[in-house]
Amino acid sequence: MFENLVDVLKNDPRKIVFTEGPDPRILEAAARLKKDGFLTPLLVGNVDEVKKAAGDGGFDIEGLEILDPATYPKMDEMVAKMVELRKGKMDEEKCRAALSKGNYFGTMLVKMGVADALLGGATYSTADTVRPALQLIKTKPGNKIVSSVFIMVRENEGKTEMLAMADCAINIDPGEDELVEIAVETAHTARIFGIEPKVAMLSYSTKGSGAGPMVDMMKNAAEKVKATNPDFDIDGELQFDAAVSPVVAKTKCRDSKVAGQANTFIFPDINAGNIGYKIAQRLGGFDAFGPVLQGLNAPINDLSRGCNAEEVYNMAIITAALK
Numbered sequence: 001m002f003e004n005l006v007d008v009l010k011n012d013p014r015k016i017v018f019t020e021g022p023d024p025r026i027l028e029a030a031a032r033l034k035k036d037g038f039l040t041p042l043l044v045g046n047v048d049e050v051k052k053a054a055g056d057g058g059f060d061i062e063g064l065e066i067l068d069p070a071t072y073p074k075m076d077e078m079v080a081k082m083v084e085l086r087k088g089k090m091d092e093e094k095c096r097a098a099l100s101k102g103n104y105f106g107t108m109l110v111k112m113g114v115a116d117a118l119l120g121g122a123t124y125s126t127a128d129t130v131r132p133a134l135q136l137i138k139t140k141p142g143n144k145i146v147s148s149v150f151i152m153v154r155e156n157e158g159k160t161e162m163l164a165m166a167d168c169a170i171n172i173d174p175g176e177d178e179l180v181e182i183a184v185e186t187a188h189t190a191r192i193f194g195i196e197p198k199v200a201m202l203s204y205s206t207k208g209s210g211a212g213p214m215v216d217m218m219k220n221a222a223e224k225v226k227a228t229n230p231d232f233d234i235d236g237e238l239q240f241d242a243a244v245s246p247v248v249a250k251t252k253c254r255d256s257k258v259a260g261q262a263n264t265f266i267f268p269d270i271n272a273g274n275i276g277y278k279i280a281q282r283l284g285g286f287d288a289f290g291p292v293l294q295g296l297n298a299p300i301n302d303l304s305r306g307c308n309a310e311e312v313y314n315m316a317i318i319t320a321a322l323k
Contacts, residue, residue: 001153001162001289004194005321009038012108014320018312019106019120019129021045022053026122028309029316031059032229039320040068040235042115044102050113067114069105078108084110085136098132103226107132110298117320122312130170130293137297147182148173148291149189150277151318156283164190164197164264165280168273169291179221185294187232189309190264192322199225200243200262201236206252209239214268221266233257236266240276289318301314 018026030041031054043050043066054061069075075096082095082104090098098104103124111113117167120129130146139146166186171178179201187197201218204210215237222236235258242252242259249260267273267293281288293301299322301315 001151001193002317003159005317006038006190008321009142009317012323013038013040014116014323015040015042015114016117016119016316016320017044017067017106017109017115017120018316019044019102019124020122021102023058023122024053024057024173025307025309025312027054027057027059027061029302029312030064031061032046032309032313033316034061034064039316040064041316042109043107044069044106046070049305061082067105067109069100069102072105072317074112075099078105078112081112082108082136103128103224104132104136107136107300110300111136116323117301119301119303119312119316119319121301121305122307123239123305125305126169126302129300130279133293133298133300137300139295140297143181143185143295145171145174145178145181146293146295147174147178147185148293149186150288150290151190151193151195151292152277152280152286152288161286162193162195162263162321163280163286164193164195165273165277166264166266166294167270168267168277169270170293172270174269176217176221176224177218179266179268180224182226183221183234184228186266187230187234189294189322195263197232197260197264198262199232199234199264200238200240200258201234201266202240202243202276203237203268204239206239206242206259207237209252218266218268235259235262238262239264287301289314292318292322 071168148169150276152163190197201222203218218237243262246260301319
C-alpha cells in the first residue's frame with residue numbers, strides 16, 4: 001500500500017503542514033520524511049522551541065521550514081482572508097486570536113496554498129482539528145458532511161489483504177442521505193489505496209430477512225447510490241456474513257455482485273463502525289490506518305493523541321497522497 005502512495009508523491013511533490021511542530025513524535029516523523037525526500041514537511045511553532053525540541057531528541061530537521069504564527073510575514077493577509085471566509089461569524093480580532101493557534105494557522109496555510117495537506121491532533125482533540133477544516137476548507141461541492149474511513153491491511157498467505165470501513169469515527173447517527181455520501185466517498189478513497197470497491201451496506205438483515213427502520217435505511221441508501229449509476233458495485237442491505245462469505249452469499253443472495261466478495265463496508269452508525277473495525281484489528285489481525293477524513297476540499301487528517309512517530313509518518317504519507 002505505502003509503495004503505491006509513495007510513488008504518487010514522488011511523481012507529484014507536495015507539502016504537508018504539521019500543526020504541532022515542537023512535539024517529539026512530529027519531529028521524529030518530519031526528520032524521517034526529510035531524509036526520505038518524497039514529501040516536504042512544514043512545521044508550525046516557535047522557531048527556537050521547535051529547534052530545541054529537535055536537538056533534545058536528536059532529530060535532524062535542518063533545512064525544514066518552521067512557520068511561527070507570531071512572526072508570520074503574511075499574517076495580515078491571512079487574517080483578512082479568514083475574516084472573508086467567516087463573514088458575519090468572526091470579526092478581525094477573533095480571527096487574529098484564532099490564527100495564533102497552530103490548528104487554525106495550519107488550516108489557513110492549506111487554504112492559501114502554502115501547503116497541500118495538513119496533519120494534526122497529536123495534542124489537539126479531533127474536534128479542534130476538524131472544526132477549522134469545516135469552517136475554512138469546507139466540504140467539496142455537492143458534499144454536506146465530512147466522514148471518515150479506516151483502511152484495514154493484513155498479510156494473508158503471502159498476499160496483502162485490504163479493506164475499507166466507514167464511518168467509524170465522525171458521524172454518530174447518519175441518516176439515509178448521509179450514508180449515500182459516506183458510501184460514495186469511501187469508494188473513491190478505497191481506490192486511492194488500490195482497492196477496487198465492492199461496497200456492502202451492512203445491517204442485521206440480508207435482502208429482507210429482517211425488518212425495521214435501520215434495515216430500510218441501509219436498503220434505501222444502497223438503492224439511491226445505484227440510481228446515480230456509480231462506477232463501482234454496491235449492494236444492501238447485507239449482513240456481514242453474506243457480505244464476505246461466498247458460501248453464505250449463495251444461500252442468501254445468489255445474484256448479488258457484492259455479496260461474498262465485499263471489501264468496502266458501510267456501517268449504519270458509529271457504534272457498529274467503531275466496534276467492527278476494532279474487532280477486525282484485534283481479532284482479525286488487521287492493521288488499521290486512519291481515521292482518514294473524507295469530503296473536504298483539501299486533505300486534512302487527525303491523529304490520535306496517543307500516536308507514536310511511526311503512526312505520524314504513515315498518516316502523513318496517507319494524507320498527502322489523498323490530494
